[in-house]
Amino acid sequence: MVKNMNKQKYQKLTKKHSPKENKTKNMIISFVVGGLVGVLGQLLIDLYSNIDSVSHEEATSLMMVTLIFLSCLFTAIGFFDRWVEKAGAGLFVPISGFAHATTSSALEYKKEGLVMGIGSNIFKLSGSVILYGVISAYVFGIIRFIFFGG
Amino acid sequence: MIYLYSFLFAGFVCLLGQIILDNTKLLPGHITSLFVVIGAALDIFSIYDFFVNTFGAGAVVCITSFGHLLIHGALAKATADGLLGLFTGMFSLTATGITATIIFAFIFTIIFKARD
Numbered sequence: 001m002v003k004n005m006n007k008q009k010y011q012k013l014t015k016k017h018s019p020k021e022n023k024t025k026n027m028i029i030s031f032v033v034g035g036l037v038g039v040l041g042q043l044l045i046d047l048y049s050n051i052d053s054v055s056h057e058e059a060t061s062l063m064m065v066t067l068i069f070l071s072c073l074f075t076a077i078g079f080f081d082r083w084v085e086k087a088g089a090g091l092f093v094p095i096s097g098f099a100h101a102t103t104s105s106a107l108e109y110k111k112e113g114l115v116m117g118i119g120s121n122i123f124k125l126s127g128s129v130i131l132y133g134v135i136s137a138y139v140f141g142i143i144r145f146i147f148f149g150g
Numbered sequence: 151m152i153y154l155y156s157f158l159f160a161g162f163v164c165l166l167g168q169i170i171l172d173n174t175k176l177l178p179g180h181i182t183s184l185f186v187v188i189g190a191a192l193d194i195f196s197i198y199d200f201f202v203n204t205f206g207a208g209a210v211v212c213i214t215s216f217g218h219l220l221i222h223g224a225l226a227k228a229t230a231d232g233l234l235g236l237f238t239g240m241f242s243l244t245a246t247g248i249t250a251t252i253i254f255a256f257i258f259t260i261i262f263k264a265r266d
Binding site for chain 1: 152153156157158159160161162163164165166167168169170171172173178179181182183185186187190191193194205206207208210211212213215216217220221224225228229233236240244246247248250251252254255256257258259261262263264
């Protein structure tokens with residue numbers, strides 16, 4: 001009983017003293033930053049499409065590669081962590097978040113060696129995206145295949 | 151006009167992510183996984199195809215498009231080869247993103263040091 005009371009008291013205290021996050025500000029920042037990533041993607045697609053012999057699909061792939069390249073590079077150099085912290089969902093919901101999560105876990109475990117460090121941990125943060133993406137695509141794919149024939 | 155649509159769509163998806171992040175105990179990993187599943191689910195009725203055609207890159211850069219591309223590649227193969235296509239085609243469209251991520255993450259991890 002006493003323990004329980006202490007716990008409640010403790011929770012009240014922590015709630016009182018934890019810094020209040022400005023949710024509205026976070027929402028605006030993530031909306032604008034996420035939107036800008038979308039605009040950058042569209043800009044790159046249009047830029048690559050202007051090159052002769054590059055189709056729209058190839059331009060889309062090139063855009064993805066470019067965004068991933070930049071996110072990995074900026075993460076490895078170091079300042080992307082601070083950006084992601086500030087922009088929140090604005091940077092981790094686009095594809096840049098996947099690249100950032102992969103690179104930062106690889107960097108973090110680099111000191112444990114090439115195989116047991118980088119190799120085993122590179123997908124530590126982003127692996128769940130692949131896992132649940134494949135599982136859900138498989139389940140929904142079967143559903144759609146049965147009901148709509150592909 | 152496509153730029154405005156891209157901005158609005160990508161911004162809206164990120165806004166949803168931020169609202170979930172701020173108001174629940176879910177971490178970024180949970181949210182991205184959830185969004186991938188949503189992206190795949192939206193493809194049952196070809197809704198995400200409509201998003202990509204209407205909103206351009208805004209719909210492509212979001213992690214939801216990862217789920218969309220997984221199911222899309224799998225179904226394209228399944229239509230041609232039957233149910234085995236779900237296995238052979240699963241990564242056919244997402245190969246770009248996954249391969250690029252692995253290669254660049256590895257190269258830059260080798261070159262740069264972790265900051266603490």
